[in-house]
Amino acid sequence: MTPAELEAALTWANTINLEVYYYWCTAIMILIHAGFMMYEMGASRVKHTLAAGTKNVLAFAYMIPTFWMFGWWIYLAMYNGFTPDWEAGAGGVPWGESMGPNLQDNASGVFYGAFTLFACTTASIMSGAVIERIRMTAFIILAVILGSVAWILSAAWGWHYAGWMVVEWGYHDFGASGVVHIISGFFALGVLIHLGPRIGKFNADGSANVIRGHSLPMTMVGLMLIVTGFFGFLGGCLFYGGGGPAGIGQWTNIYGMPTTLSTICFNTLMGVAGGMIGAYTKTRDPFWMMSGALCGVISVAAGMDLYYPGLTFTLAFVGGVLGPMAAQLIEKMGIDDAVGAVSVHGFCGMLGLLFAGIFLGGYPQFADNVPTITFGGQFKGMIVMILLGFVPGFVFAWLFKVMGILRASDGVQEVGMDVEIEAMAYPEDIKTIN
Amino acid sequence: MFNSSPIESWDGAGVFYSFAQTGMTDFWFWIAVLLCIVPLFVTLKTENHHENIHKFRSDDTDSTHGVQR
Numbered sequence: 483m484t485p486a487e488l489e490a491a492l493t494w495a496n497t498i499n500l501e502v503y504y505y506w507c508t509a510i511m512i513l514i515h516a517g518f519m520m521y522e523m524g525a526s527r528v529k530h531t532l533a534a535g536t537k538n539v540l541a542f543a544y545m546i547p548t549f550w551m552f553g554w555w556i557y558l559a560m561y562n563g564f565t566p567d568w569e570a571g572a573g574g575v576p577w578g579e580s581m582g583p584n585l586q587d588n589a590s591g592v593f594y595g596a597f598t599l600f601a602c603t604t605a606s607i608m609s610g611a612v613i614e615r616i617r618m619t620a621f622i623i624l625a626v627i628l629g630s631v632a633w634i635l636s637a638a639w640g641w642h643y644a645g646w647m648v649v650e651w652g653y654h655d656f657g658a659s660g661v662v663h664i665i666s667g668f669f670a671l672g673v674l675i676h677l678g679p680r681i682g683k684f685n686a687d688g689s690a691n692v693i694r695g696h697s698l699p700m701t702m703v704g705l706m707l708i709v710t711g712f713f714g715f716l717g718g719c720l721f722y723g724g725g726g727p728a729g730i731g732q733w734t735n736i737y738g739m740p741t742t743l744s745t746i747c748f749n750t751l752m753g754v755a756g757g758m759i760g761a762y763t764k765t766r767d768p769f770w771m772m773s774g775a776l777c778g779v780i781s782v783a784a785g786m787d788l789y790y791p792g793l794t795f796t797l798a799f800v801g802g803v804l805g806p807m808a809a810q811l812i813e814k815m816g817i818d819d820a821v822g823a824v825s826v827h828g829f830c831g832m833l834g835l836l837f838a839g840i841f842l843g844g845y846p847q848f849a850d851n852v853p854t855i856t857f858g859g860q861f862k863g864m865i866v867m868i869l870l871g872f873v874p875g876f877v878f879a880w881l882f883k884v885m886g887i888l889r890a891s892d893g894v895q896e897v898g899m900d901v902e903i904e905a906m907a908y909p910e911d912i913k914t915i916n
Numbered sequence: 917m918f919n920s921s922p923i924e925s926w927d928g929a930g931v932f933y934s935f936a937q938t939g940m941t942d943f944w945f946w947i948a949v950l951l952c953i954v955p956l957f958v959t960l961k962t963e964n965h966h967e968n969i970h971k972f973r974s975d976d977t978d979s980t981h982g983v984q985r
Binding site: 544547548551576577579582583584585586587617618619622623887890891892893894896897901902903904 | 967971972
Protein backbone atom coordinates (compact mmCIF):
# COMPACT_ATOMS: atom_id res chain seq x y z
CA MET A 483 0.00 0.00 0.00
CA THR A 484 1.41 3.37 -0.97
CA PRO A 485 1.40 6.27 1.49
CA ALA A 486 -1.31 7.93 -0.60
CA GLU A 487 -3.47 4.82 -0.50
CA LEU A 488 -2.90 4.50 3.25
CA GLU A 489 -3.93 8.11 3.78
CA ALA A 490 -7.05 7.59 1.67
CA ALA A 491 -7.94 4.47 3.66
CA LEU A 492 -7.49 6.34 6.95
CA THR A 493 -9.63 9.21 5.77
CA TRP A 494 -12.33 6.79 4.65
CA ALA A 495 -12.22 4.91 7.97
CA ASN A 496 -12.55 8.25 9.74
CA THR A 497 -15.59 9.16 7.64
CA ILE A 498 -17.31 5.85 8.35
CA ASN A 499 -16.54 6.11 12.08
CA LEU A 500 -18.09 9.55 12.14
CA GLU A 501 -21.20 8.28 10.41
CA VAL A 502 -21.56 5.30 12.75
CA TYR A 503 -20.95 7.41 15.83
CA TYR A 504 -23.65 10.02 15.13
CA TYR A 505 -26.09 7.41 13.87
CA TRP A 506 -26.03 5.70 17.26
CA CYS A 507 -25.95 8.96 19.19
CA THR A 508 -29.22 9.79 17.43
CA ALA A 509 -30.70 6.42 18.35
CA ILE A 510 -29.73 6.83 22.00
CA MET A 511 -31.18 10.33 22.04
CA ILE A 512 -34.57 8.89 21.15
CA LEU A 513 -34.50 7.48 24.67
CA ILE A 514 -34.74 11.06 25.92
CA HIS A 515 -38.00 11.39 24.07
CA ALA A 516 -39.28 8.05 25.33
CA GLY A 517 -38.29 9.15 28.81
CA PHE A 518 -40.06 12.50 28.57
CA MET A 519 -43.16 10.74 27.31
CA MET A 520 -43.23 8.42 30.34
CA TYR A 521 -42.33 11.28 32.64
CA GLU A 522 -45.24 13.38 31.44
CA MET A 523 -47.75 10.57 31.31
CA GLY A 524 -46.86 9.58 34.88
CA ALA A 525 -47.10 13.19 36.00
CA SER A 526 -50.60 13.51 34.51
CA ARG A 527 -53.79 12.44 36.21
CA VAL A 528 -55.47 9.35 34.75
CA LYS A 529 -57.95 11.27 32.60
CA HIS A 530 -55.16 13.24 30.88
CA THR A 531 -52.60 10.44 30.43
CA LEU A 532 -52.86 9.64 26.75
CA ALA A 533 -53.24 13.25 25.70
CA ALA A 534 -49.93 13.99 27.44
CA GLY A 535 -48.23 11.06 25.71
CA THR A 536 -49.79 11.75 22.32
CA LYS A 537 -48.77 15.37 22.18
CA ASN A 538 -45.24 14.37 23.11
CA VAL A 539 -45.07 11.84 20.30
CA LEU A 540 -46.59 14.26 17.79
CA ALA A 541 -44.01 16.88 18.73
CA PHE A 542 -41.36 14.30 17.88
CA ALA A 543 -43.08 13.46 14.60
CA TYR A 544 -43.52 17.09 13.54
CA MET A 545 -39.98 18.03 14.41
CA ILE A 546 -38.50 15.56 11.95
CA PRO A 547 -39.96 16.92 8.69
CA THR A 548 -39.92 20.57 9.75
CA PHE A 549 -36.29 20.36 10.79
CA TRP A 550 -35.54 18.85 7.39
CA MET A 551 -37.57 21.58 5.66
CA PHE A 552 -36.00 24.61 7.32
CA GLY A 553 -34.31 23.82 10.66
CA TRP A 554 -31.01 22.53 9.35
CA TRP A 555 -30.82 25.41 6.85
CA ILE A 556 -31.22 27.90 9.72
CA TYR A 557 -28.26 26.34 11.52
CA LEU A 558 -25.97 26.49 8.50
CA ALA A 559 -27.02 29.92 7.27
CA MET A 560 -27.88 32.07 10.29
CA TYR A 561 -24.69 32.06 12.36
CA ASN A 562 -24.21 35.80 11.76
CA GLY A 563 -27.44 36.85 13.44
CA PHE A 564 -30.57 37.51 11.41
CA THR A 565 -28.74 37.89 8.10
CA PRO A 566 -28.46 34.56 6.28
CA ASP A 567 -25.29 33.38 4.58
CA TRP A 568 -26.94 31.91 1.48
CA GLU A 569 -23.80 30.15 0.33
CA ALA A 570 -23.25 28.36 3.65
CA GLY A 571 -26.96 27.56 3.85
CA ALA A 572 -26.96 25.86 0.45
CA GLY A 573 -26.00 22.57 2.10
CA GLY A 574 -29.19 22.66 4.15
CA VAL A 575 -31.87 23.36 1.56
CA PRO A 576 -34.20 20.35 1.46
CA TRP A 577 -34.04 19.96 -2.32
CA GLY A 578 -30.23 20.17 -2.31
CA GLU A 579 -27.72 17.40 -2.88
CA SER A 580 -26.82 17.01 0.81
CA MET A 581 -30.31 16.60 2.21
CA GLY A 582 -30.91 13.15 0.80
CA PRO A 583 -29.03 9.96 -0.06
CA ASN A 584 -25.65 10.87 -1.53
CA LEU A 585 -22.62 8.61 -1.85
CA GLN A 586 -20.32 11.63 -1.63
CA ASP A 587 -21.80 12.88 1.64
CA ASN A 588 -21.76 10.63 4.70
CA ALA A 589 -22.14 13.49 7.16
CA SER A 590 -25.24 15.57 6.41
CA GLY A 591 -27.80 12.87 7.21
CA VAL A 592 -26.36 11.92 10.57
CA PHE A 593 -25.79 15.53 11.61
CA TYR A 594 -29.33 16.41 10.54
CA GLY A 595 -30.54 13.44 12.59
CA ALA A 596 -28.61 14.36 15.72
CA PHE A 597 -29.66 18.03 15.55
CA THR A 598 -33.26 16.99 14.95
CA LEU A 599 -33.19 14.96 18.14
CA PHE A 600 -31.89 18.02 20.00
CA ALA A 601 -34.90 19.85 18.57
CA CYS A 602 -37.19 17.07 19.78
CA THR A 603 -35.68 17.45 23.25
CA THR A 604 -36.54 21.15 23.34
CA ALA A 605 -40.15 20.38 22.41
CA SER A 606 -40.34 17.71 25.10
CA ILE A 607 -39.11 20.16 27.71
CA MET A 608 -41.92 22.59 26.92
CA SER A 609 -44.39 19.73 26.64
CA GLY A 610 -44.13 18.72 30.29
CA ALA A 611 -44.82 22.21 31.59
CA VAL A 612 -48.14 22.57 29.80
CA ILE A 613 -49.79 19.20 30.40
CA GLU A 614 -53.46 18.79 31.27
CA ARG A 615 -54.76 21.98 29.61
CA ILE A 616 -53.01 22.92 26.35
CA ARG A 617 -54.76 22.10 23.10
CA MET A 618 -53.01 19.79 20.67
CA THR A 619 -52.90 21.97 17.55
CA ALA A 620 -51.50 25.00 19.34
CA PHE A 621 -48.99 22.81 21.11
CA ILE A 622 -47.72 21.25 17.89
CA ILE A 623 -47.23 24.65 16.24
CA LEU A 624 -45.48 25.99 19.35
CA ALA A 625 -43.26 22.91 19.40
CA VAL A 626 -42.24 23.50 15.78
CA ILE A 627 -41.49 27.17 16.49
CA LEU A 628 -39.37 26.15 19.47
CA GLY A 629 -37.59 23.14 18.00
CA SER A 630 -37.21 23.97 14.34
CA VAL A 631 -36.68 27.74 14.68
CA ALA A 632 -35.81 29.16 18.14
CA TRP A 633 -33.45 26.45 19.38
CA ILE A 634 -31.62 26.04 16.11
CA LEU A 635 -31.21 29.79 15.71
CA SER A 636 -29.66 29.91 19.17
CA ALA A 637 -27.41 26.99 18.18
CA ALA A 638 -26.30 28.84 15.05
CA TRP A 639 -25.38 31.83 17.21
CA GLY A 640 -23.75 30.11 20.17
CA TRP A 641 -23.13 26.48 19.25
CA HIS A 642 -21.30 26.89 15.96
CA TYR A 643 -17.60 27.56 15.52
CA ALA A 644 -18.43 30.71 13.53
CA GLY A 645 -21.48 31.78 15.59
CA TRP A 646 -21.41 35.49 16.34
CA MET A 647 -21.68 34.98 20.10
CA VAL A 648 -18.70 32.63 19.97
CA VAL A 649 -16.40 34.78 17.90
CA GLU A 650 -17.36 38.07 19.56
CA TRP A 651 -17.85 37.05 23.20
CA GLY A 652 -16.06 33.71 23.54
CA TYR A 653 -19.42 32.18 24.52
CA HIS A 654 -18.86 28.61 25.71
CA ASP A 655 -21.76 26.19 26.00
CA PHE A 656 -20.45 22.69 25.37
CA GLY A 657 -23.48 20.67 26.51
CA ALA A 658 -26.16 23.20 25.57
CA SER A 659 -27.07 24.67 28.98
CA GLY A 660 -28.09 27.79 27.11
CA VAL A 661 -28.88 26.79 23.56
CA VAL A 662 -31.18 23.92 24.51
CA HIS A 663 -32.18 24.33 28.15
CA ILE A 664 -32.52 28.09 28.66
CA ILE A 665 -34.24 28.40 25.31
CA SER A 666 -36.75 25.66 26.13
CA GLY A 667 -37.30 26.66 29.75
CA PHE A 668 -37.97 30.30 28.95
CA PHE A 669 -40.04 29.47 25.88
CA ALA A 670 -42.17 27.34 28.22
CA LEU A 671 -42.42 30.27 30.65
CA GLY A 672 -43.66 32.54 27.87
CA VAL A 673 -46.32 29.98 26.98
CA LEU A 674 -47.34 29.33 30.59
CA ILE A 675 -48.04 33.00 31.25
CA HIS A 676 -50.81 32.95 28.63
CA LEU A 677 -51.91 29.36 29.13
CA GLY A 678 -52.77 29.77 32.80
CA PRO A 679 -52.80 27.13 35.53
CA ARG A 680 -54.58 23.81 35.68
CA ILE A 681 -58.02 23.99 37.25
CA GLY A 682 -57.61 23.60 40.99
CA LYS A 683 -53.92 24.44 41.09
CA PHE A 684 -54.35 27.74 42.89
CA ASN A 685 -56.85 28.72 45.53
CA ALA A 686 -58.68 32.03 45.56
CA ASP A 687 -56.16 33.40 48.09
CA GLY A 688 -53.30 32.58 45.72
CA SER A 689 -51.98 29.60 47.65
CA ALA A 690 -51.06 26.55 45.58
CA ASN A 691 -52.34 23.00 45.77
CA VAL A 692 -50.27 19.93 44.95
CA ILE A 693 -51.67 18.07 41.95
CA ARG A 694 -50.12 14.62 41.91
CA GLY A 695 -49.71 12.58 38.76
CA HIS A 696 -51.20 9.12 38.57
CA SER A 697 -47.93 7.16 38.41
CA LEU A 698 -44.79 8.37 40.08
CA PRO A 699 -43.05 5.06 39.26
CA MET A 700 -43.69 5.71 35.55
CA THR A 701 -42.27 9.19 35.96
CA MET A 702 -39.17 7.83 37.69
CA VAL A 703 -38.50 5.24 35.00
CA GLY A 704 -39.00 7.95 32.39
CA LEU A 705 -36.43 10.15 34.05
CA MET A 706 -33.97 7.28 34.16
CA LEU A 707 -34.45 6.86 30.42
CA ILE A 708 -33.72 10.55 29.99
CA VAL A 709 -30.50 10.07 31.98
CA THR A 710 -29.56 7.22 29.64
CA GLY A 711 -30.35 9.40 26.65
CA PHE A 712 -27.99 12.05 27.99
CA PHE A 713 -25.12 9.86 26.86
CA GLY A 714 -26.32 10.21 23.30
CA PHE A 715 -27.14 13.89 23.76
CA LEU A 716 -23.84 14.89 25.35
CA GLY A 717 -21.86 12.47 23.19
CA GLY A 718 -23.48 14.18 20.22
CA CYS A 719 -22.06 17.49 21.46
CA LEU A 720 -18.60 16.19 20.53
CA PHE A 721 -17.18 16.38 17.07
CA TYR A 722 -15.60 13.18 15.86
CA GLY A 723 -12.01 13.90 14.85
CA GLY A 724 -12.24 14.79 11.22
CA GLY A 725 -9.11 16.89 10.97
CA GLY A 726 -8.87 20.65 11.21
CA PRO A 727 -6.56 22.38 13.70
CA ALA A 728 -6.91 19.57 16.25
CA GLY A 729 -5.77 16.91 13.78
CA ILE A 730 -7.25 13.67 12.50
CA GLY A 731 -8.53 11.37 15.21
CA GLN A 732 -8.80 14.04 17.90
CA TRP A 733 -12.23 14.57 19.47
CA THR A 734 -13.18 18.21 19.71
CA ASN A 735 -16.10 20.12 21.17
CA ILE A 736 -18.39 21.87 18.73
CA TYR A 737 -16.09 24.91 18.81
CA GLY A 738 -13.04 22.93 17.70
CA MET A 739 -11.32 22.74 21.11
CA PRO A 740 -9.76 19.31 21.77
CA THR A 741 -11.39 17.04 24.31
CA THR A 742 -12.03 13.32 24.88
CA LEU A 743 -15.02 11.06 25.15
CA SER A 744 -13.69 10.03 28.56
CA THR A 745 -14.02 13.63 29.71
CA ILE A 746 -17.72 13.57 28.91
CA CYS A 747 -18.12 10.20 30.62
CA PHE A 748 -16.55 11.48 33.84
CA ASN A 749 -18.61 14.60 33.95
CA THR A 750 -21.96 13.29 32.75
CA LEU A 751 -21.94 10.68 35.50
CA MET A 752 -20.76 13.18 38.10
CA GLY A 753 -23.42 15.66 37.00
CA VAL A 754 -26.20 13.09 37.28
CA ALA A 755 -25.04 11.90 40.70
CA GLY A 756 -24.46 15.36 42.15
CA GLY A 757 -27.85 16.59 41.02
CA MET A 758 -29.71 13.57 42.35
CA ILE A 759 -28.07 13.72 45.77
CA GLY A 760 -28.44 17.50 45.99
CA ALA A 761 -32.13 17.46 45.10
CA TYR A 762 -32.89 14.54 47.40
CA THR A 763 -31.04 16.22 50.25
CA LYS A 764 -33.11 19.36 49.72
CA THR A 765 -36.53 17.83 49.16
CA ARG A 766 -36.64 14.15 50.28
CA ASP A 767 -38.98 13.77 47.31
CA PRO A 768 -38.53 10.93 44.76
CA PHE A 769 -39.86 13.14 41.96
CA TRP A 770 -37.34 15.85 42.67
CA MET A 771 -34.55 13.34 43.24
CA MET A 772 -34.98 12.24 39.62
CA SER A 773 -35.51 15.76 38.32
CA GLY A 774 -32.37 16.59 40.28
CA ALA A 775 -30.41 14.46 37.84
CA LEU A 776 -31.52 16.86 35.12
CA CYS A 777 -30.78 19.88 37.32
CA GLY A 778 -27.29 18.52 37.94
CA VAL A 779 -26.36 17.76 34.36
CA ILE A 780 -27.83 21.00 33.02
CA SER A 781 -26.00 23.03 35.68
CA VAL A 782 -22.66 21.65 34.51
CA ALA A 783 -23.38 21.06 30.83
CA ALA A 784 -21.89 24.30 29.51
CA GLY A 785 -18.44 23.54 30.89
CA MET A 786 -18.37 19.77 31.27
CA ASP A 787 -15.76 19.41 28.55
CA LEU A 788 -13.30 21.18 30.85
CA TYR A 789 -14.33 20.69 34.49
CA TYR A 790 -12.51 18.61 37.06
CA PRO A 791 -14.96 15.83 38.09
CA GLY A 792 -14.94 16.91 41.74
CA LEU A 793 -15.96 20.40 40.69
CA THR A 794 -18.62 18.94 38.41
CA PHE A 795 -20.12 16.96 41.28
CA THR A 796 -20.15 20.03 43.52
CA LEU A 797 -21.74 22.31 40.94
CA ALA A 798 -24.31 19.65 40.06
CA PHE A 799 -25.15 19.25 43.76
CA VAL A 800 -25.73 23.00 43.97
CA GLY A 801 -27.95 22.79 40.88
CA GLY A 802 -29.86 19.93 42.48
CA VAL A 803 -30.50 22.02 45.60
CA LEU A 804 -31.37 25.25 43.82
CA GLY A 805 -33.57 23.73 41.08
CA PRO A 806 -36.45 22.78 43.42
CA MET A 807 -36.14 26.13 45.19
CA ALA A 808 -36.53 27.93 41.87
CA ALA A 809 -39.62 25.82 41.19
CA GLN A 810 -41.17 26.97 44.48
CA LEU A 811 -40.44 30.57 43.59
CA ILE A 812 -42.07 30.20 40.18
CA GLU A 813 -45.13 28.64 41.79
CA LYS A 814 -45.34 31.55 44.23
CA MET A 815 -45.45 33.85 41.21
CA GLY A 816 -48.68 32.12 40.16
CA ILE A 817 -47.16 30.11 37.32
CA ASP A 818 -48.30 26.49 37.13
CA ASP A 819 -45.36 24.60 35.66
CA ALA A 820 -46.58 21.01 36.02
CA VAL A 821 -43.16 19.35 35.96
CA GLY A 822 -40.82 22.18 36.92
CA ALA A 823 -39.48 22.65 33.39
CA VAL A 824 -38.82 26.37 33.81
CA SER A 825 -36.71 25.82 36.90
CA VAL A 826 -35.01 22.56 35.86
CA HIS A 827 -34.15 23.71 32.35
CA GLY A 828 -34.40 27.50 32.36
CA PHE A 829 -32.97 28.28 35.77
CA CYS A 830 -30.38 25.48 35.86
CA GLY A 831 -29.39 26.37 32.29
CA MET A 832 -28.61 29.87 33.59
CA LEU A 833 -26.51 28.32 36.34
CA GLY A 834 -24.69 26.25 33.73
CA LEU A 835 -23.62 29.29 31.73
CA LEU A 836 -22.69 31.34 34.78
CA PHE A 837 -20.70 28.49 36.37
CA ALA A 838 -18.68 28.19 33.17
CA GLY A 839 -18.03 31.94 33.30
CA ILE A 840 -16.89 31.73 36.92
CA PHE A 841 -14.77 28.56 36.78
CA LEU A 842 -13.38 28.34 33.25
CA GLY A 843 -11.29 31.46 32.77
CA GLY A 844 -7.97 31.24 30.96
CA TYR A 845 -8.56 28.35 28.56
CA PRO A 846 -7.11 28.97 25.10
CA GLN A 847 -9.66 29.08 22.29
CA PHE A 848 -9.61 27.19 19.01
CA ALA A 849 -8.50 30.30 17.13
CA ASP A 850 -6.34 33.20 18.20
CA ASN A 851 -8.92 35.84 17.31
CA VAL A 852 -11.65 34.35 19.51
CA PRO A 853 -11.95 35.82 23.03
CA THR A 854 -11.36 33.46 25.95
CA ILE A 855 -14.20 32.37 28.23
CA THR A 856 -15.22 35.20 30.56
CA PHE A 857 -18.02 35.76 33.05
CA GLY A 858 -19.13 38.78 31.03
CA GLY A 859 -19.33 36.81 27.80
CA GLN A 860 -21.30 34.04 29.48
CA PHE A 861 -23.62 36.53 31.19
CA LYS A 862 -24.37 38.36 27.96
CA GLY A 863 -24.91 35.03 26.25
CA MET A 864 -27.35 34.05 28.98
CA ILE A 865 -29.42 37.21 28.41
CA VAL A 866 -29.56 36.52 24.68
CA MET A 867 -30.69 32.95 25.31
CA ILE A 868 -33.40 34.04 27.76
CA LEU A 869 -34.79 36.52 25.24
CA LEU A 870 -34.52 34.16 22.29
CA GLY A 871 -36.51 31.58 24.21
CA PHE A 872 -39.01 33.75 26.04
CA VAL A 873 -40.06 36.21 23.34
CA PRO A 874 -41.30 33.75 20.68
CA GLY A 875 -43.01 31.60 23.31
CA PHE A 876 -44.77 34.61 24.80
CA VAL A 877 -45.77 36.16 21.47
CA PHE A 878 -47.06 33.04 19.75
CA ALA A 879 -48.88 31.81 22.87
CA TRP A 880 -50.56 35.23 23.08
CA LEU A 881 -51.54 34.94 19.42
CA PHE A 882 -53.08 31.50 19.95
CA LYS A 883 -54.83 32.72 23.08
CA VAL A 884 -56.41 35.55 21.08
CA MET A 885 -57.44 33.02 18.44
CA GLY A 886 -59.01 30.88 21.18
CA ILE A 887 -57.04 27.74 20.40
CA LEU A 888 -54.47 27.74 23.21
CA ARG A 889 -56.29 26.41 26.24
CA ALA A 890 -58.84 23.64 26.55
CA SER A 891 -62.16 24.67 28.03
CA ASP A 892 -62.82 24.01 31.68
CA GLY A 893 -65.33 21.35 30.72
CA VAL A 894 -62.79 19.41 28.68
CA GLN A 895 -60.25 19.67 31.48
CA GLU A 896 -62.82 18.35 33.90
CA VAL A 897 -63.71 15.38 31.70
CA GLY A 898 -60.04 14.89 30.87
CA MET A 899 -57.89 15.93 27.94
CA ASP A 900 -58.04 12.38 26.64
CA VAL A 901 -61.53 13.15 25.38
CA GLU A 902 -60.03 15.40 22.70
CA ILE A 903 -57.95 12.58 21.30
CA GLU A 904 -60.85 10.18 21.66
CA ALA A 905 -58.86 7.62 23.63
CA MET A 906 -58.64 6.22 27.13
CA ALA A 907 -55.43 5.16 28.85
CA TYR A 908 -56.99 2.70 31.26
CA PRO A 909 -60.27 1.31 29.93
CA GLU A 910 -60.82 -0.71 33.10
CA ASP A 911 -61.06 2.61 34.91
CA ILE A 912 -58.50 2.15 37.64
CA LYS A 913 -59.24 4.13 40.76
CA THR A 914 -56.88 6.76 42.08
CA ILE A 915 -57.10 9.42 44.75
CA ASN A 916 -57.31 11.96 41.94
CA MET B 917 -43.63 2.97 -13.63
CA PHE B 918 -41.62 6.11 -12.81
CA ASN B 919 -38.07 6.34 -14.07
CA SER B 920 -36.78 8.19 -11.03
CA SER B 921 -33.10 7.22 -11.10
CA PRO B 922 -30.68 10.11 -11.47
CA ILE B 923 -27.79 7.75 -12.25
CA GLU B 924 -27.04 5.26 -14.98
CA SER B 925 -24.17 3.52 -13.18
CA TRP B 926 -22.92 3.25 -9.60
CA ASP B 927 -19.38 4.06 -10.75
CA GLY B 928 -18.56 7.52 -9.46
CA ALA B 929 -22.16 8.09 -8.39
CA GLY B 930 -22.97 10.91 -5.97
CA VAL B 931 -26.55 11.98 -5.34
CA PHE B 932 -28.72 8.95 -5.91
CA TYR B 933 -32.06 9.69 -4.32
CA SER B 934 -35.14 9.27 -6.43
CA PHE B 935 -35.99 12.16 -8.75
CA ALA B 936 -32.73 13.98 -7.87
CA GLN B 937 -31.95 16.96 -10.08
CA THR B 938 -35.43 17.06 -11.54
CA GLY B 939 -38.38 19.30 -10.81
CA MET B 940 -40.12 16.38 -9.15
CA THR B 941 -38.17 16.99 -5.92
CA ASP B 942 -40.02 20.31 -5.60
CA PHE B 943 -43.28 18.47 -6.08
CA TRP B 944 -42.54 15.94 -3.33
CA PHE B 945 -41.25 18.69 -1.07
CA TRP B 946 -44.49 20.64 -1.30
CA ILE B 947 -46.53 17.47 -0.84
CA ALA B 948 -44.59 16.91 2.39
CA VAL B 949 -45.31 20.48 3.50
CA LEU B 950 -48.99 19.95 2.80
CA LEU B 951 -49.01 16.69 4.71
CA CYS B 952 -47.71 18.55 7.75
CA ILE B 953 -50.27 21.33 7.56
CA VAL B 954 -53.49 19.52 6.64
CA PRO B 955 -53.43 17.18 9.67
CA LEU B 956 -53.28 20.24 11.90
CA PHE B 957 -56.64 21.37 10.55
CA VAL B 958 -58.05 17.87 11.00
CA THR B 959 -56.79 17.87 14.60
CA LEU B 960 -58.21 21.31 15.20
CA LYS B 961 -61.58 20.21 13.88
CA THR B 962 -61.67 17.25 16.30
CA GLU B 963 -60.64 19.52 19.17
CA ASN B 964 -63.32 22.06 18.37
CA HIS B 965 -65.93 19.32 18.21
CA HIS B 966 -65.10 18.15 21.73
CA GLU B 967 -64.69 21.70 22.99
CA ASN B 968 -68.26 22.41 21.93
CA ILE B 969 -69.58 19.27 23.62
CA HIS B 970 -67.76 19.87 26.89
CA LYS B 971 -67.71 23.62 26.95
CA PHE B 972 -68.55 24.09 30.60
CA ARG B 973 -67.78 22.29 33.81
CA SER B 974 -70.58 20.13 35.09
CA ASP B 975 -70.97 22.08 38.32
CA ASP B 976 -70.39 25.54 36.98
CA THR B 977 -71.36 27.29 33.79
CA ASP B 978 -69.28 30.35 34.56
CA SER B 979 -66.04 28.93 35.88
CA THR B 980 -62.85 30.89 36.22
CA HIS B 981 -59.66 29.43 34.84
CA GLY B 982 -57.41 27.96 37.44
CA VAL B 983 -59.34 28.99 40.52
CA GLN B 984 -60.80 26.21 42.60
CA ARG B 985 -64.34 26.82 43.78
